[in-house]
Amino acid sequence: DVKVTQSSRYLVKRTGEKVFLECVQDMDHENMFWYRQDPGLGLRLIYFSYDVKMKEKGDIPEGYSVSREKKERFSLILESASTNQTSMYLCASSQSGGASYEQYFGPGTRLTVT
Amino acid sequence: QKEVEQDPGPLSVPEGAIVSLNCTYSNSAFQYFMWYRQYSRKGPELLMYTYSSGNKEDGRFTAQVDKSSKYISLFIRDSQPSDSATYLCAILKGGGGSYIPTFGRGTSLIVHP
Secondary structure (H helix, E strand, O other): OOOEEEOOOEEEEOOOOOEEEEEEEOOOOOEEEEEEEEOOOEEEEEEEEOOOOOOEEOOOOOOEEEEEEEOOEEEEEEOOOOHHHOEEEEEEEEOOOOOOOOOEEOOOEEEEEO | OOOEEOOOOOEEEEOOOOEEEEEEEOOOOOOEEEEEEEOOOOOOEEEEEEOOOEEEEEOOEEEEEEOOOOEEEEEEOOOOHHHOEEEEEEEEOOOOOOOOOEEOOOEEEEEEO
């Protein structure tokens, strides 16, 4: 059973804190993604990675950074959390090649910044 | 104009109804057309995908693509309360190195008994 796991389902942090969201996949996928999902705005891509130590900015990278030191793990970092980063964060992975159309998502982390 | 447009709903239907969910897109380079289903407090899961124009059927679900109109649809027959979820269309350009889908905003579907 393929699986993408995220370190927390719910997280409450204070403004200015550094926040780490962890994502692990067990499918040996090359590609990994971080999205945020907000009502009325849908899924928005923050960062993605197509290989270990490689990262690319998505549509809304400001205020975020990422780290991919191992193939199975992709971390999202909020350097200084702000209230407008309160959101649902979803991690996804996909394989390279012909079947790359399918993304496998984790259950999400609902982050509240107060 | 967003590359993929999808009405967020909510769409409320009685059990047993035929449901039609739709997306329009603007880029004719898109080749893969997917539908994801997302239950409350869960991540999206791939429901169906199609590569070309025409229909693809899987049980009560039918995905339809009309490339000439840049319009995709998901039909659900005999809808059940368990079909209540958010349905996201996703479209991919395809080709070497193209693996980042463009998602619609999602349509919230409520099937009431």
